[in-house]
Amino acid sequence: MMVNKCDLCKVELEKEPVMAGFGFWGRTELCEDCGQPIINFLKEKKLIEKESKQNVRR
Numbered sequence: 001m002m003v004n005k006c007d008l009c010k011v012e013l014e015k016e017p018v019m020a021g022f023g024f025w026g027r028t029e030l031c032e033d034c035g036q037p038i039i040n041f042l043k044e045k046k047l048i049e050k051e052s053k054q055n056v057r058r
């Protein structure tokens with residue numbers, strides 16, 4: 001079974017990772033601590049659409 005790790009702090013993710021998919025970075029899996037500020041930043045700069053659509057598909 002695959003273990004998800006945060007791409008920034010390398011901590012193992014026990015919950016669902018925060019997916020930050022954008023341009024040059026490809027798709028990055030982050031823990032909430034690392035992911036949330038990045039998501040917020042990208043939203044602020046309008047670099048990504050809302051990621052919430054992902055959560056609908058379960």
Ligand SMILES: [Zn+2]
Nearest residue numbers: 006009031034
């Ligand atoms: Zn992290």
